[in-house]
Amino acid sequence: MFPIVSGKWLAEHLGDRNVVIADCRFSLTDASLGRQQYEAGHIPGAYYFDLNQDLSSPVQQHGGRHPLPEPDILAAKLAQASITADTIVVAYDDSRLAFAARFWWLLRYLGHDRVAVLDGGYQGWLTAKYPHTIVIPPQKSGEFVVNVQRDRVVNIRQVKARSIDAMLIDSREAERYRGEREPIDPIAGHIPGAVNYPWQDVTEADGYLKPVVAQQQRWSAVQPNSELLVYCGSGVTACVNLLSLELAGREAKLYAGSWSDWCSYLLEASN
Secondary structure: OOOEEOHHHHHHOOOOOOEEEEEOOOOOOOOOHHHHHHHHOEOOOOEEOOOOOOOOOOOOOOOOOOOOOOHHHHHHHHHHOOOOOOOEEEEEOOOOOOOHHHHHHHHHHOOOOOEEEEOOHHHHHHHOOOOOEOOOOOOOOOOOOOOOOHHHEEOHHHHHOOOOOOEEEEOOOHHHHOOOOOOOOOOOOOOOOOEEOOHHHHEOOOOOEOOHHHHHHHOOOOOOOOOEEEEOOOOOOHHHHHHHHHHOOOOOEEEOOHHHHHHHHHHHHHO
16 A cells, blocks of 8 residues: 555545545645634644654754654654554645655654555545545554664765766656746755756646556656666655655655755855
């Protein structure tokens, strides 16, 4: 079943004590919108995880716009949702997996592999007429044991020191990659040597993942033994490409700071 579950599978497992649901809806232009949407209606039993408050640590001079959360802090929040080593966790959003994939990757980074994203997201769930609720589940007590997989992530030093055989993958839209448009970060363009695989190509417009064979074909030009380093603007939507690579049977690492981290050093050098 991993790393994807269908709405049908999740509907059949609602109320299963061994399944925990994470609502990851978020808006980069309105940080409060995701929680408002959650409170207005969500999948029964789902706990809300906020990109800024839960799935990132505070912004600093370097590290990008969404630095990775401190493992122990995130682990405490996962424990409050009764997530343990035996729990199956299903994450969803309504943004073509942009934020659910971040949650999926973070749990894998913390050593929890029993995690999946909901195919089709919340809109697909509603379209299929599965139940929703405004009831917010209570926080619980538990223990989430952290086993950080540090080989899943790289920093700017490692990106700069990458081997000639490594492939650096920029997950942003083609216009941002080419430097024609930059709505968020202070500098337009991309990291030298990077190739562009926009994250939106992983799913259909309705938020459903393209078939596994399409994911495999998408990465068919990548050399089998290449080290793959993936980035985006701030380490969020790159996780959609990491999910695609997982489906294609390829291992890859996240440059967590991504372009926003890279820009911070360019700005520092220019001052």
